[in-house]
Amino acid sequence: MAIDRFEEHRDLLTAVAYRVLGTVTDAEDVVQEAWLRWSGVDTAEVEDDRAYLIRVTTRLSIDRLRRVRAQRESYVGPWLPELVGAVPDVAEHAELTASVELALLVVLETLSPLERAVFVLREAFALPYAEIGEIIGRTDTTARQLARRAKQHVQERRPRFEVDRTERRRLTERFIGAAADGDLDALTAMLAHDVSLVSDGGGKVRAPLRVVTGDRKVARFLLSAASDRGTRRFLGSLDTGLTPDLQVAVTDVNGAPAAVVTAGGRPVSVFSLVIEDGLIQTVFLVASPEKLPRL
Template sequence: MTTDAFHEHRALLTGVAYRILGSASDAEDVVQEAWLRWSAVDPAKVDDPRAYLVTIASRLSIDRLRSARSRRESYVGEWLPEPVSDIPDGAEQAELADSVEFALLVVLETLSPLERAVFVLREAFQFPYAEIGEVIGREEAATRQLARRARDHVQERRPRFEADRAARRRITERFLRACMEGDLDGLTGLLADDATLVGDGGGKAKAPLRVLEGASKVGRFLAALPGNADRFLASLGLGPTVAWADARTEVTEVNGGPAAVVSLGGRVVALVVLDVADGRVQHVYLVANPDKMSRLRTPGPS
């Protein structure tokens, strides 16, 4: 009975933890710890297993996020969320899928741990304010205030995605092709004048240590990637038998939206996610840290 109750809500717990943490591996650790705590509880004394388990997982996620924020101060370069090919909770509803979009997770990184937990529980999963207050140990009025502050913050900074996902996919395909060909004109033609690029190599792969700003700077960096491929491959420990010309590429769904995935030697080596608005690329997110690639499917032949 205890096991059945936990497995009934496991996907929900994983989804909550991933959205709060931005890391699938950390979310899995949280769910495992939640199971250990649940298995030590007498289920007959729990009126609402779902609420009880969400409370455990949320509190564990908040604690882990606070610890992670401290560790990330020594992270090499910029930190980006860990991408996933499959939404952790298997969400099919558009609202729930939107809440795991990669660019939104980037914005959620700017919230405090409590604000982020409240935002996730309210905006993604529609938990009542009173129930969220019990999770975070706040009165309902204070919880509403936290939720309002978090929502205003996210709305102010949330990327203005192109409404048509098909258009986003087409632009991502053109962008990927221009990157792989080193086509500077093609890239700058797609970039907004004030475009930015955030790279995450984690000190384990070649990537910009600081945010690049402006279409010219971003375009030049991306167009130079094919020419710098040997150094990039060497940083990943890929030997001379693996050549950039053998790279497989695909535009596929990552975190519920279109993204460009690049693989070499049977492993994903790079992910590019674009924030597209008004037909132009506003922000480029480049993930190359090999520790963050395990939840991505390897592309087929390009």
Template sequence: MSTFDEHRSLLTGVAYRILGSVADAEDVVQETWLRWSGVDEAAVADPKAYLVRVTSRSALDRLRWAKSRRESYVGPWLPEPISTAPDAAEHAELAASVELALLVVLETLSPLERAVFVLREAFDLPFSEIAQVIGRAEPATRQLAKRARDHVQEKRPRFDVDPGERRRITERFVNASVNGDLDGLIELLSSDVTLVSDGGGKARSPLRALTGADNVTRFLMSTTTPEGIAKFMASIGVQDYADFSFGVQEVNGGPAMVLFAGGRVVTVISLLVSDGRIDTIYLLANPDKIAHLPWSGTATRPGG
């Protein structure tokens, strides 16, 4: 195994956490490889530190550019999910990725804060190395790290849920949603539940967050009717969806409802659970972000 391939998993993890995008992370790692291919390896004292530094700087530059683009994004912007199923070969190097909920919080940090937080909290890099990455003095880097850590601790959802319970609630949510079980769905939602949907202007979805069990339930029920399904499929250019399927799969380290149609994944729904109720729903429908996900469910239709 080459030196670069030995560290590829680490580099992809760094780039993904900084950027929240698989596609951008892969581009950054490719840029790092191109730069590494022109370096005299014998002259590099610490290849791992060098590669992490190059990758982090490239990811930070790309994040600054991406931040300006996301300001004009249609509707809410959610991070790009990745499959963390044990048998998922694609993007397997990200199997230990962070939860979507944390990635959402990281979006509220400045690019520098996010890079420092990721490198320190996720990869435990020394402040001296992080300072070299971001081009700041070590004391300033420590201040950025503290500010970022305090912000994340304040904003990050504090849910301590048994993984088995979360999966059971996700499965109940799937059954209630696809079978039009209004009472079953209401029973699962907290009264102040929030639904954040990312269609990116390319899929039919709410352009603003929905709050309250009534609003969220009304939206979910409208999407499972034959008319609602047809409108959604038309919005993403799927005319023939005889293979429409749904199931629960591991996404970003947790269970998520995944819908498949037209030969690709068309929706991913991740749930945050607190005190046995669903507190937050992240719905991703932008095909640019989810079409790459593998499908491992069974062919089942609503009501089937």
């Protein structure tokens, strides 16, 4: 049946769309639209279901990304991708999990929609250039050029040093401990001098509308947010009806360790750290309720 043939590839299609779009909501909408396209064709004429569906999903994702880019430009404060918890293993490739890490998705936002799609198809799913060219309606030579340009752009902006997962988890736990203890010196010592804090409250919660830079400024903001007063102010801006019964735990978010803050068992914020040379270079704070439901 047509629906069975489609469902066999749904996880893969969602994985492609999410990496191109940066939000699960948009990805699911695109996959649903891909299903409508699929249900309207003579599937008996389709020789390769997987290739056909990836082509349709990618093209729909590119079109949608072009539309939502304008909305993101008018977003209240910095825009960060929607977060996910477990990352489905839908392809056997070393870059699959790394391709959903928050730091990379943020960099991918600076690519053109076409460059982003090519980068995802090549680096995350290891598709050959000829197939990528067919998917995007270009020659394989053009696909190679787009992939090379996108990869160079990403490499220039990604963290320069890979950090072992165990080390990342250990530093994240230390980060939580210093903030909870109100230890300004310990927290500052963990931060690079030019550290940046990028927060996404989406206009729904109180969060800085501009990037906070500098170790002392970032440390003071974090301690203020972790204080009882900061907690009450933060939760008071949420229409949740929850009491400030806060819990903080380190768990995998988008394929990497992150500090997840919950109130009444419901995620209210996530701190994801970019670490270079043993110091925290960037703190991503996602607090918009629209970006957290998948956790």
